[in-house]
Amino acid sequence: MGQADEGSLGHLGALWNAGVRLRCPACGRGALFEQWISARDTCAACGQALRMGNGDFTGGVYLNYGITGLLGFLLFLQLEHAGYSEGQEIAVLIAFVTLLPLVTYRHTRAVFLAMLYRAGSLHHATP
Numbered sequence: 849m850g851q852a853d854e855g856s857l858g859h860l861g862a863l864w865n866a867g868v869r870l871r872c873p874a875c876g877r878g879a880l881f882e883q884w885i886s887a888r889d890t891c892a893a894c895g896q897a898l899r900m901g902n903g904d905f906t907g908g909v910y911l912n913y914g915i916t917g918l919l920g921f922l923l924f925l926q927l928e929h930a931g932y933s934e935g936q937e938i939a940v941l942i943a944f945v946t947l948l949p950l951v952t953y954r955h956t957r958a959v960f961l962a963m964l965y966r967a968g969s970l971h972h973a974t975p
């Protein structure tokens with residue numbers, strides 16, 4: 849199933865399947881990752897190329913930075929409002945900005961992969 853197929857999932861469906869379910873943005877069935885961070889080159893269910901071009905992985909990293917920065921700032925405001933000491937705030941924020949990117953890495957990478965899929969920028973694996 850290609851991007852232009854009548855039965856494609858649409859942009860929101862592709863984002864949902866990839867970003868939340870970690871499934872192929874084209875069919876919604878094949879897993880994007882073989883293991884924790886080992887991404888597949890093609891979808892096992894539909895054969896859609898899932899390999900990003902050189903440097904495309906940075907899109908997911910930037911997305912991850914943005915989410916971490918935004919949520920970290922909101923957490924900072926909440927900690928300030930709750931009256932925590934500066935030391936407590938720093939400890940919580942360091943833990944947050946260290947752990948959140950690790951937890952969300954696969955999801956932000958998958959969202960960017962879905963964006964590349966919708967843009968027609970995914971490449972087939974080379975032998």
Ligand SMILES: [Zn+2]
Nearest residue numbers: 872875891894
């Ligand atoms: Zn697929």
